[in-house]
Amino acid sequence: MVVCGDDGLAHRLAAELRGVYGEQVTLVVPPSVTTARPPVVGRARAVSVALLDRWVSRANGEPAGNGRVVEAPEITEAVLADAGVDRAAALALVYDDDETNIRAALTARRINPRLRLVLRLYNRRLGQHIEELLDQAAALATGIDDIGADASTTVLSDADTAAPALAATALAGTSKVVQTDGLLLRAVERQPWRGRIPDPGLATLALLSPTNSDSADTDEQGPQLLPDDAAVRAATGRGAVVLEQVSYSGPSLPAGRAVGVAPAFASLFSRRLRWSLAGLVGCVLALAVALTVVTGDHPLYATYETLLDLFAINEPALHQSVGRQILQLLSGLLGLLLLPVLLAAVLEALGTFRSASALRKPSRGLGGHVVLLGLGKIGTRVLTRLHELNIPVVCVEADPEARGVATARRLRVPVILGDVTQEGVLEAAKIHRANALLAVTSADTTNLEAALYARSVRPDLRVVLRLYDDDFATAVYRTLRAAHPGASTRSRSVTHLAAPSFAGAMMGRQILGAIPVERRVLLFAAVDVAGHPRLEGKTVAEAFRPGAWRVLALDTATPDERQPDLALPPSPDNDDGDVRPSGLVWDLHEGYVLQAGDRVVLAATRRGLAELLGRRRREAAGT
Secondary structure, three states: OEEEOOOHHHHHHHHHHHHHOOOOEEEEEOHHHHHHOOOOOHHHHHHHHHHHHHHHHOOOOOOEOOEEEEEOOOOOHHHHHHOOHHHOOEEEEOOOOHHHHHHHHHHHHHHOOOOEEEEEOOOHHHHHHHHHHHHHHHHHHHOOOOOOOOOOEEEEOHHHHHHHHHHHHHHHOOEEEEEEOOEEEEEEEEOOEOOEOOOOOOOEEEEOOOOOOOOOOHHHHOOEEOOOHHHHHHOOOOOEEEEEEEEEOOOOOOOOOOOOOOOOHHHOOOHHHHHHHHHHHHHHHHHHHHHHHHHOOOHHHHHHHHHHHHOOOOOOOOOOOHHHHHHHHHHHHHHHHHHHHHHHHHHHHHHHHHHOOOOEOOOOOOOOOEEEEOOOHHHHHHHHHHHHOOOOEEEEEOOOOOHHHHHHHHHOOEEEEOOOOOOOHHHHOOHHHOOEEEEOOOOHHHHHHHHHHHHHHOOOOEEEEEOOOHHHHHHHHHHHHHHOOOOOEEEEOHHHHHHHHHHHHHOOOEEEEEEEEOOEEEEEEEEEOOOOOOOOOOEHHHHOEOOOEEEEEEEOOOOOOOOOOOOOOOOEOOOOOOEOOOOEEOOOOOOOEOOOOOEEEEEEOHHHHHHHHHHHHHHHHOO
């Protein structure tokens, strides 16, 4: 496996492949990254640094152990050849720049047409075209129409991987949602009620770490993933992550409110101006009725004459009744009052259209919203997801040229431009009336400072932090939870959420999503039963391995009708565009025997999924 990148995701991905899957990994990083050794998180830091130390210590340039590190300022054909791309099974390009990843992918595909490629791209539409282009190039070079998973191209985005989990945490505090277009998985944390175990729901995915444990054993303090029934019954007084809803959402997910280019009619004029216009219309109607009574004319004709008098284009009512003359004078006076009102309406409408492209400010009565700090790549994806769910959001961003500012302007979401660490910025975002604070800036200290200040204003505020360093995040999480036991505090790492999906794609496995459980991750994957002795010929109950994997759903569609990728919406099965049923069955009987032709959806830990893949690979090799 070859991993090329310039940030923490590359280190964590290399550690995931080496430590979890036991693969031989070559890590290609710029010299500045390896020299500076940024705070790569947790096990990724230890593994990548160890690989680097062993590599640097070898004066002859031979690889040490099951990994090596190559320093290269840029990715060229020579660098890829030196990394062994021509004989590698998979290549991950996780640079922060899309153009760098695309250029390297095109070169790698030319060097090795059978290479499995995993790209990190932020541009979704471009990613779809790149997938098709590289897969077509592989098919032409190998002469195989269906290249399968061995030479496939997978385009992923760390922002897309982490955004649903971050948005769900900000919304419900304890909810985790994995969405992959046609597939919706929802999990929810449930706290114990009066010392009893929580309702298991459809399936218990994890037991949460006890909040009042005095044990020094970190394993007991940490969460227990995929427990069996005995462990659930023994965990009295312990919270749990349960499967609350698993349903198919159809060809497309429900969209949020449509945002038009032009502002709404009600927003063109102020309330005071609207009342003034309504009063003038009422006066015109009253004068028309009075003229009908005085002259006996038809109401439509009386209204017409009133409007002529109003705009001073009617003849004077000479030699007519006194009542008619009085009504004409009142209409003229009303016309004088109408002129400034019309002028004000025109000016307000022009001002509204001019400010439609400007950033909006939070309204006075705003409350129950989510305050989003940071509009970078991650913040932009989270903002889009929250808007799709029709959740009110107020954004805070220090850089007016950030990529998410244009998105917020298009969605007409209020934005506060300013440094969140400065006094008054969070107050302008109505933090005292917000439901949640979601801090996803690139600086850990900025996120922590904002969270601590927000907690001083609202001790019960739900807070979600994006923290890069694992040790620092763990310390912050435990301290805030101990200081505010009644409030919801969560810390999330984007690379921690994204690395398992990238690693699964490199192994040729379809990772549908990831759900964070405290500082650990549960993976949801689509697995073919054939070739897995732990699954094939076993019942659902026998296939369940506590702490490793659990079968959640079965794809009952025939191989011809089966969707090649469960992460995509189902394709039409006729010319009318009718969509065939998904074929996914979630309420499986424990006695159902898994057959070789079945495909199942698993909830698994990273090591559990790695064991399934490794066992199949070793048996295929005859070892």
